[in-house]
Amino acid sequence: MPYLIAIVIPAYHEAPRLRGVLTAIPWLLPEVGERRVIVVDDGSTDATAAVARQAGAIVVRHRVNLGAGAALRTGTEAALKLGADIVVHMDADGQHPPEDLPRLIDTLLRGADAVTGVRAFHRPMPWLFIFGNRFLSRVTRALFGIANPDTQCAYRAFWAWAWPSICWESTDYAFASEMLVRAKRHGIQWDTIPIRTIYLDHYKGTGIGDGVRIFRKLVSWRLGA
Numbered sequence: 001m002p003y004l005i006a007i008v009i010p011a012y013h014e015a016p017r018l019r020g021v022l023t024a025i026p027w028l029l030p031e032v033g034e035r036r037v038i039v040v041d042d043g044s045t046d047a048t049a050a051v052a053r054q055a056g057a058i059v060v061r062h063r064v065n066l067g068a069g070a071a072l073r074t075g076t077e078a079a080l081k082l083g084a085d086i087v088v089h090m091d092a093d094g095q096h097p098p099e100d101l102p103r104l105i106d107t108l109l110r111g112a113d114a115v116t117g118v119r120a121f122h123r124p125m126p127w128l129f130i131f132g133n134r135f136l137s138r139v140t141r142a143l144f145g146i147a148n149p150d151t152q153c154a155y156r157a158f159w160a161w162a163w164p165s166i167c168w169e170s171t172d173y174a175f176a177s178e179m180l181v182r183a184k185r186h187g188i189q190w191d192t193i194p195i196r197t198i199y200l201d202h203y204k205g206t207g208i209g210d211g212v213r214i215f216r217k218l219v220s221w222r223l224g225a
């Protein structure tokens, strides 16, 4: 202690919400550590990168859109190059309450290897997402014995040393499931904490097709394919 904490934010066409997200990230107690914010602009054609730079973030850019899993991987690798001790993943669209950041870090400091937020499966979460998130979490439990009730929540933190045990290949939204499966196989202790459920935008990101793709990947990982 104190630790270097890198907050990695994948962003695709997030200029309208990103400034608010970046300014709301709390400073951490000096005895906990210093934080750096890395925004990965995933090939946006709007002002996402400019907004991030103005707010003082380190900006890494994909020239073309590669997907949320790819963006998060690029950002995580940048965080590790910076020498981060702890990596945090936070979405750029305001769905991950910044005030919960100290609780995520605290869970690591208390002994967890990694930690994710768990959202409440009721309104304002759209009914389709309630069904999909519940379904994928139950399938993950049945196939891999992973007890995380919200496997698709992308608000998480982990110790940098755990990276080789969780590093994912999926460039799409399946990355969230893939890292949990890899972590389980490597004996990583992955805790969860409840977080506030926020829905600000119209349905824009994941859909039924993503859910089906994630389900098929879960089955193929279980079968060892």
Ligand SMILES: Nc1nc2c(ncn2[C@@H]2O[C@H](COP(=O)(O)OP(=O)(O)OP(=O)(O)O)[C@@H](O)[C@H]2O)c(=O)[nH]1
Pocket: 009, 010, 011, 012, 013, 014, 042, 065, 066, 067, 068, 069, 071, 090, 091, 092, 093, 095, 202, 203, 204, 205, 206
């Ligand atoms: N949709 C999308 N998001 C991306 C992409 N690359 C990076 N992102 C970022 O990844 C994060 C998660 O994407 P979202 O579309 O919000 O996914 P989601 O939260 O699962 O879905 P919603 O509930 O509809 O918001 C956001 O910060 C995006 O800006 C991409 O190619 N497509």
Ligand SMILES: [Mg+2]
Pocket: 091, 093, 095, 205
């Ligand atoms: Mg979102």
